[in-house]
Amino acid sequence: MNAKNTSNEKPFYITTAIDYVNGAPHVGHGFEKVQTDCFARFQRSCGTEVRYLTGSDENSIKNVQAAQKQGITTQELVDTNAAIFENLRSLLNLSTDDFIRTTQKRHFDGAKKFWQTINPDDLYKKDYTGLYCDGCEEFKQDKDLEENGDCPEHAKPPKEIHEENWFFRLSRYSDMLLDLIESDTLKIYPEFRKNEVVSFIKGGLEDFSISRSNERAKNWGVSVPGDDTQMMYVWVDALANYITALDYGESESELYTKYWNHAERVHVIGKGILRFHAIYWPAMLLSARLPIPNKVYAHEYFTVEGKKMSKSLGNVLPPEDLVKRYGTDGARYVLLTSMPYTKDGDLSYERTDALYNADLANGLGNLTSRIITLAGDIQYEVPTIDKRALAKDMDEFNVPAALEKIWKIVDRANKLMEEKKPWTLKKKEDKLSQVEFTELIERFLQDLHILATLLTPFLPETSEKIFTQLETRKKEILFERVK
Numbered sequence: 001m002n003a004k005n006t007s008n009e010k011p012f013y014i015t016t017a018i019d020y021v022n023g024a025p026h027v028g029h030g031f032e033k034v035q036t037d038c039f040a041r042f043q044r045s046c047g048t049e050v051r052y053l054t055g056s057d058e059n060s061i062k063n064v065q066a067a068q069k070q071g072i073t074t075q076e077l078v079d080t081n082a083a084i085f086e087n088l089r090s091l092l093n094l095s096t097d098d099f100i101r102t103t104q105k106r107h108f109d110g111a112k113k114f115w116q117t118i119n120p121d122d123l124y125k126k127d128y129t130g131l132y133c134d135g136c137e138e139f140k141q142d143k144d145l146e147e148n149g150d151c152p153e154h155a156k157p158p159k160e161i162h163e164e165n166w167f168f169r170l171s172r173y174s175d176m177l178l179d180l181i182e183s184d185t186l187k188i189y190p191e192f193r194k195n196e197v198v199s200f201i202k203g204g205l206e207d208f209s210i211s212r213s214n215e216r217a218k219n220w221g222v223s224v225p226g227d228d229t230q231m232m233y234v235w236v237d238a239l240a241n242y243i244t245a246l247d248y249g250e251s252e253s254e255l256y257t258k259y260w261n262h263a264e265r266v267h268v269i270g271k272g273i274l275r276f277h278a279i280y281w282p283a284m285l286l287s288a289r290l291p292i293p294n295k296v297y298a299h300e301y302f303t304v305e306g307k308k309m310s311k312s313l314g315n316v317l318p319p320e321d322l323v324k325r326y327g328t329d330g331a332r333y334v335l336l337t338s339m340p341y342t343k344d345g346d347l348s349y350e351r352t353d354a355l356y357n358a359d360l361a362n363g364l365g366n367l368t369s370r371i372i373t374l375a376g377d378i379q380y381e382v383p384t385i386d387k388r389a390l391a392k393d394m395d396e397f398n399v400p401a402a403l404e405k406i407w408k409i410v411d412r413a414n415k416l417m418e419e420k421k422p423w424t425l426k427k428k429e430d431k432l433s434q435v436e437f438t439e440l441i442e443r444f445l446q447d448l449h450i451l452a453t454l455l456t457p458f459l460p461e462t463s464e465k466i467f468t469q470l471e472t473r474k475k476e477i478l479f480e481r482v483k
């Protein structure tokens with residue numbers, strides 16, 4: 001692997017959305033983190049300094065409601081559930097560097113500082129009546145709703161709310177945002193999502209409410225600096241996690257300077273919260289005169305056996321179930337290959353069992369054990385690997401495309417194995433067959449080496465296992481051989 005070719009001088013800061021902790025994680029949560037893990041590991045393997053952040057969004061009214069139902073305090077609820085989300089790190093072998101909880105002091109300090117850094121001309125108080133979806137934690141306009149008036153994300157109607165709130169002058173940033181997005185200064189992936197955001201902005205941006213009354217917030221959240229009757233709108237404090245986790249609240253934070261001011265800043269999120277990341281968050285950052293993200297990638301959603309996951313349908317699939325069935329790398333593979341780049345993915349055991357057997361157990365697993373068994377003490381020269389083939393896909397956040405390229409190598413090697421049948425060559429005693437056998441095995445060992453290298457970001461344990469088996473067979477230094 002040639003680190004110099006692809007190394008990036010800028011540090012790479014990558015984040016997932018922070019999850020609501022009013023329930024346990026499902027495969028969709030797991031998927032987002034595994035995918036982001038691949039981008040983080042890929043950049044590290046290119047020699048780039050990486051910081052990978054995940055976390056939990058704990059200031060939501062949903063947590064207060066869920067705790068009330070269970071008869072425990074909100075703090076107890078968020079402590080218990082945040083621990084389950086944090087445990088995804090070991091369950092799915094994630095290489096996260098930090099886990100931010102928005103009830104932490106560093107977050108409160110940073111969120112308040114962020115509010116105070118927003119241009120005061122962009123903040124004003126106004127009486128407001130609107131339709132609010134608790135599930136989305138968002139005021140809805142008629143055009144956001146289904147024909148029957150339901151929220152499309154939560155399949156129930158939003159509630160009418162009347163109160164006095166702080167507003168952010170989003171309308172002022174329309175042209176600036178449009179320019180930044182159309183010029184790809186803020187690059188949105190995939191392309192069709194960028195077009196959606198552009199047409200949403202062209203449709204006109206309205207100022208939005210960025211606080212709520214203490215009463216409605218049930219006194220749970222980050223209070224608005226200088227106004228003790230109001231709490232910050234949960235999305236405002238939640239979005240700020242990307243900088244509060246870098247100790248933005250401290251007067252001089254090295255982490256913040258390195259990973260926000262001077263880094264490539266990348267957010268990985270679900271498609272349902274793209275507007276928050278591509279419009280509201282950059283607009284507030286512009287107002288605060290802070291750098292905006294460089295890239296926002298919105299992934300699609302999982303259905304289970306063709307249906308949207310929901311508690312009422314009882315089809316919520318926890319990531320543990322996949323790990324129990326396929327192991328950690330197996331679960332990672334199944335998740336990564338079941339989600340198309342531009343449309344929803346579906347999980348069913350019928351399909352994922354077949355996928356696991358064909359690609360991992362038979363495709364890669366059999367190939368590896370066949371080659372290692374045949375290799376005996378044959379050695380191979382370590383090949384040079386050009387990772388630029390995967391760099392384009394990884395830069396565009398297209399994991400399925402990257403994995404497809406890797407599996408072409410698996411398929412090609414398996415095909416060659418069937419054609420050449422090296423085990424029959426091995427039995428022949430003539431010198432020519434022996435030479436042919438050795439050359440063939442060297443080539444197969446090189447293929448395995450390439451596969452183990454390219455698989456590192458996606459299936460880290462599998463890659464490690466293949467490297468262990470190759471260890472004694474490597475010829476690292478090339479000498480001129482004299483017969």
Ligand SMILES: [Zn+2]
Pocket residue numbers: 133134135136137151152153154
């Ligand atoms: Zn909703």
